[in-house]
Amino acid sequence: MRKPLVISLALALVGIIFFLFSGNAYPLDEVTLFDRGGNPAAYIAPDDDGTIYMWDGRPVAYIESDPLEGYDVWGYNGKHLGWFFEGLFYDHNGYVVEFAQGAVNMMTKFEPLKEFKQPRPIRNIKDIPPIKPVLNKIWSRTNFSDFLNAGGI
Numbered sequence: 001m002r003k004p005l006v007i008s009l010a011l012a013l014v015g016i017i018f019f020l021f022s023g024n025a026y027p028l029d030e031v032t033l034f035d036r037g038g039n040p041a042a043y044i045a046p047d048d049d050g051t052i053y054m055w056d057g058r059p060v061a062y063i064e065s066d067p068l069e070g071y072d073v074w075g076y077n078g079k080h081l082g083w084f085f086e087g088l089f090y091d092h093n094g095y096v097v098e099f100a101q102g103a104v105n106m107m108t109k110f111e112p113l114k115e116f117k118q119p120r121p122i123r124n125i126k127d128i129p130p131i132k133p134v135l136n137k138i139w140s141r142t143n144f145s146d147f148l149n150a151g152g153i
Helices: 002-021 144-149
Strands: 031-034 040-045 051-054 059-065 071-075 080-085 088-090 096-100
Touching: 040 096, 040 144, 051 144, 059 144, 080 144, 096 144
Parallel strands: none
Antiparallel strands: 031 040, 031 096, 040 051, 051 059, 059 071, 071 080, 080 088, 088 096
């Protein structure tokens, strides 16, 4: 009589442990984005529909899977901002604007505490995206905050 009870409790415990460590109990890790100087500038919240937040908590853009490869970067105002591919953000000319940790062989600076996330605005109707250029590993003249803030409402 005790054996079935012990087995049931063990199976319940295994189920609880599986749930806690399966990824369902915790949000996906946020991805910090750095400017060309290695300064933390923004972050992607994968568990928040791919929203890109500035460090002050403002939602300015989001990523959406590209049918070919990588991701399109869209502003909440409906403007296509660029592409995110292999940890790098590219502008419409195909130049790198910012990067995710580990995508560039560069020391990055300390990440200060993030401010609370502000509510996401409603996504506007999207513009037709431009044709994707050849992507270069050359830095853009566009600064990261101008790039992302172009998508704000």
